[in-house]
Amino acid sequence: MTTVASTTSSTSTNTAAAASTAASNASTVDYNQFLQLLVAQLKNQDPTQPMDSTAYLSQLASFSQVEQQTNTNKKLDTLLSASALQSADAAIGKTVTSADGTVSGTVASVSLVSGGAPIATLKDGSKVTLDSSVSISG
Template sequence: MNVPAIGNTTNAAQSAAGKAQTVDYQSFLRLLVAQMKNQDPTSPMESTDYVAQLATFSQVEQSVQINSKLDGILQASTFAQAGDLIGREIESADGTIKGTVESVRLYSDGIMARLEDGQELPVWAGVVIR
């Protein structure tokens, strides 16, 4: 885990925003061992606290894996929907753009349909597909 130096907060914020910070199981265990080594000997941490931390980390890790799998399912669904648009007639919500879909382009926020006449139409709510 990278910890940016204190001083230039603009670069630290940009660095943190630009990179996805992940902590895996091995990192968690290293942190746990460091915590055990550096605890106060006169007031040691209870073993139940360690188990609770491990259980919490396990739940977070499972949630991340579930989200990753759901993203994959959503992407596969988007690909299937995009492929089904080719060759179909499409009309914008206001009726100003209409035609037959020649190709589709996928973006992170939706689908752009390219019509046979060269016009492009984003596939949003209100678009009519025949």
């Protein structure tokens, strides 16, 4: 009787090891990487020794949580952008004074900066960052 070593189990082991190494090398795994790892694991599992159903359900629950968190982050970004636009709109035509009082004037325009506070350009050309330390008056 001849025995043949299963190549599927070694492929599965290699894939799992590569996935584990990739996950440990990266500080975080994003949504797409998580999905690719899950699909690779499912494709390369040994049919004679399928994955434990509780582990599979746990991974699906993790996948669902990652998806929900991604959607929540997108909604939060949208809300923050809307808030920045409202702040910028409210500042145009108002008088602003920097926290130290060195810069003061009427706001002519406002620029939105990704991930930061809006920057107001005054009528005299000077610029002030519209953060909580700036006073805005009517």
